[in-house]
Structure formats: C-alpha cells, structure tokens
Amino acid sequence: MEEAFVDRLGWVRDGAALTGSGGWRLAFSGRDRLARMDAVWQRLADRDRGPAPLTAFLAATFDDSSALPSVLRVPRSVRRGETAWEQAVDAGLLAELAAADDGLTVGLAGEEIRGLAAPGESAGRAGHRRLVEAALGAIAGGAADKIVVARDEYVRADDARCARALEALAASYPQTWTFAVDGLFGATPELMIARQGDRFRTRVLAGTAGDAETLLGDPRRVAEHRLAADAVLGELAGLAVLDDERPAAYPLQLPNLWHLATDISGRVADPASSPLRLITALHPTPAVAGVPTKRAVELINEFEPRDRGRYAGPVGWMDADGNGEIGLALRCGQREPGGVRCYAGGGIVAGADPEWEYAETEVKLQPMRRALGV
Numbered sequence: 001m002e003e004a005f006v007d008r009l010g011w012v013r014d015g016a017a018l019t020g021s022g023g024w025r026l027a028f029s030g031r032d033r034l035a036r037m038d039a040v041w042q043r044l045a046d047r048d049r050g051p052a053p054l055t056a057f058l059a060a061t062f063d064d065s066s067a068l069p070s071v072l073r074v075p076r077s078v079r080r081g082e083t084a085w086e087q088a089v090d091a092g093l094l095a096e097l098a099a100a101d102d103g104l105t106v107g108l109a110g111e112e113i114r115g116l117a118a119p120g121e122s123a124g125r126a127g128h129r130r131l132v133e134a135a136l137g138a139i140a141g142g143a144a145d146k147i148v149v150a151r152d153e154y155v156r157a158d159d160a161r162c163a164r165a166l167e168a169l170a171a172s173y174p175q176t177w178t179f180a181v182d183g184l185f186g187a188t189p190e191l192m193i194a195r196q197g198d199r200f201r202t203r204v205l206a207g208t209a210g211d212a213e214t215l216l217g218d219p220r221r222v223a224e225h226r227l228a229a230d231a232v233l234g235e236l237a238g239l240a241v242l243d244d245e246r247p248a249a250y251p252l253q254l255p256n257l258w259h260l261a262t263d264i265s266g267r268v269a270d271p272a273s274s275p276l277r278l279i280t281a282l283h284p285t286p287a288v289a290g291v292p293t294k295r296a297v298e299l300i301n302e303f304e305p306r307d308r309g310r311y312a313g314p315v316g317w318m319d320a321d322g323n324g325e326i327g328l329a330l331r332c333g334q335r336e337p338g339g340v341r342c343y344a345g346g347g348i349v350a351g352a353d354p355e356w357e358y359a360e361t362e363v364k365l366q367p368m369r370r371a372l373g374v
C-alpha cells in the first residue's frame with residue numbers, strides 16, 4: 001500500500017536527503033513535552049545496538065498547551081544519500097516508557113492518526129489586523145516589548161498534491177531546510193540547532209523586508225533582531241562555549257524576501273546531551289514568540305484564534321551519537337483531513353503598521369501556496 005503523506009519522514013538540504021519510513025510514533029502531550037521527549041529519547045538511544053546510530057525525526061508543538069501532540073518518530077528504515085539501514089527499538093522498553101508517562105502514546109507508523117486538526121477560527125485580513133492591533137495595545141500598555149502574531153490559511157489538497165509540493169519546495173528553496181514529519185511540511189530558513197559531535201551552530205532570524213537596504217536602514221528592525229539574537233546568546237551561556245561571543249547580524253536573501261540573520265556556533269558543554277537538550281533551553285525564541293518570551297506566549301495564546309500546533313515549533317532529526325539538525329517549523333503547513341493548514345506570522349514591536357504586517361504574512365505564505373499550486 002502507498003504510504004500516507006502523514007507517515008512521510010524527510011529532511012532535505014541542498015539536495016542531500018535523510019528519509020525514513022515505517023517504525024514507531026511516540027506522541028507526547030501536556031507539560032514539559034520537550035524535556036519528556038528528551039528523557040525518552042535518551043533511554044531509546046542508550047539501548048541502541050544497530051548498524052548505524054539510532055536515528056529519529058521529531059516535530060514538536062509551539063506550546064505545551066497545544067491540542068496536537070509533539071511527535072518523536074523512529075523509522076524502521078532510514079536512508080541517507082546512498083546509505084540505507086534498518087533499525088528497531090525494544091518493545092519492552094517502549095511499553096515501560098509509555099506506562100511511566102500518562103501524556104505519552106506509543107503507536108506504529110501507518111496506524112490511523114486522529115486529532116490532527118487544531119480547533120479555532122482562521123484570521124483573514126481583517127482578523128490579522130485585529131491581531132496586530134491587540135499586540136500593539138499590549139505593547140503600548142507595557143505588557144511586552146515584542147509579540148509575534150501569526151495567522152493560518154487552509155488549502156484543499158490530497159496526498160499526491162502534498163507529495164508534489166514537498167518536492168517543489170526542496171527544488172525551489174535549496175538554501176532552506178525542507179522537512180516532512182507527521183504531516184507537518186515546509187521549507188524553513190531558520191535553524192535552531194545543527195550538531196555534529198560536540199560542535200553546534202544555530203541561525204537566528206528576525207526582521208524582514210523586501211530588500212537589504214530597507215532591512216539594514218531601519219533601526220526598528222535592527223533592534224527587533226538584536227532582541228532575538230541576544231536572547232539566544234543568553235540562553236546558550238551556561239550550555240555552550242561560543243566561538244564568537246558577539247556575532248554580527250547580516251542580511252540573508254531568500255527567493256521571496258530578506259531577513260536579518262545571526263549565525264552562532266561553538267561547542268556544547270555536555271557532549272553526552274542530545275540536540276533536544278539545547279532545544280528545550282532555547283524554545284520558544286523571541287523570533288517566534290516575542291520578548292519577554294513567557295509573557296509573549298501567554299498573549300499569543302490569548303489573542304490568536306487558532307492553536308499553532310507544530311507551526312513555529314522545533315522540527316528535524318537526531319541520532320544516538322548526539323548529531324542532528326533541528327529547525328523552526330516556519331513557511332510550512334500541517335496536513336489535515338482534506339487539505340493543508342498553512343501558517344505565517346511576524347514580530348510586532350511598537351510602531352508596527354498592521355497593513356505592512358499583513359503583507360509580510362502574504363509573502364511568507366507564498367512558498368507553500370505556490371508549491372501546493374494555488
């Protein structure tokens with residue numbers, strides 16, 4: 001039988017692909033989902049006796065409060081370029097882990113997945129304006145300095161169209177990371193963590209414009225970016241030794257827009273930790289939540305009419321040797337019954353223009369719309 005699109009596992013960068021099929025699906029919901037997923041992953045990775053380090057894919061929700069689960073998928077078959085291998089996890093260990101965690105459900109790939117549609121209304125043009133105005137009001141009232149607000153758009157599509165869209169994204173955006181995990185797919189320019197042994201790098205994006213001059217010449221965008229980059233540098237302080245304590249921001253060009261970017265690299269303090277350890281510390285970043293982060297998340301949950309699900313959450317792969325690449329799920333959509341729910345947002349700071357912010361979400365939705373043929 002043809003594999004359902006929700007079961008597809010893929011991570012593609014510059015034509016180099018890691019794919020997986022079959023295997024196990026571990027679905028986490030509730031509090032501390034990332035830390036609990038990390039703890040479970042450490043147990044699975046410890047037991048690994050396979051021909052290659054046990055490799056898994058993950059897609060986690062933006063927030064603990066999401067109605068959607070955060071998913072760790074351990075495929076039975078894995079392929080990296082020309083190398084392919086089979087892997088297995090101990091059924092007894094899985095049963096033990098599931099029994100110890102009420103918020104963990106263990107299943108097999110190919111089983112019917114229920115509850116993928118997140119409840120809530122979509123914010124169209126008028127709705128997005130209201131969202132931006134609500135964020136501006138909260139900022140004016142001193143509740144936060146920056147709040148990232150997002151909207152969604154449902155596009156009708158079947159599995160075959162989603163599969164074609166995934167190929168189109170990988171071909172059209174080679175400088176991004178194209179992913180598919182548990183029906184979440186897209187091409188993100190933002191990398192939360194790439195780890196190889198004890199070395200890691202991360203790319204912070206915040207600040208968007210149609211050209212580099214506008215981006216670099218606008219103190220508001222530059223300040224918004226600084227807030228995001230500084231927060232990541234602060235979180236990394238106790239967890240890593242950085243190559244450069246104050247890396248400079250630069251304008252990064254994508255086919256449809258420009259972002260301000262800061263690349264950070266270094267060595268992790270604890271090489272035995274998994275890539276998820278850093279993600280648990282870093283997520284959510286001000287680039288997708290706001291500043292101060294905790295308050296911004298509360299305001300997002302209050303203002304946005306729809307659950308973000310895995311949009312703006314960590315997505316990627318990792319292996320038992322501590323290697324991995326985990327991006328932020330942006331420029332993406334979630335497979336739902338009959339279609340795909342696409343998402344886009346932007347950071348709001350004092351002085352933001354609601355019409356401009358709406359236009360920014362239109363540009364950010366473009367890659368998914370084009371790939372899906374609308």
Ligand SMILES: C=C(O[C@@H]1C=C(C(=O)O)C=C[C@H]1O)C(=O)O
Pocket residue numbers: 148150190205206207208259287288330331343344345346347348364
């Ligand atoms: C929130 C999104 O993008 C994020 C917000 C940005 C901004 O506000 O300028 C830029 C890049 C991303 O960190 C999105 O693509 O939906």
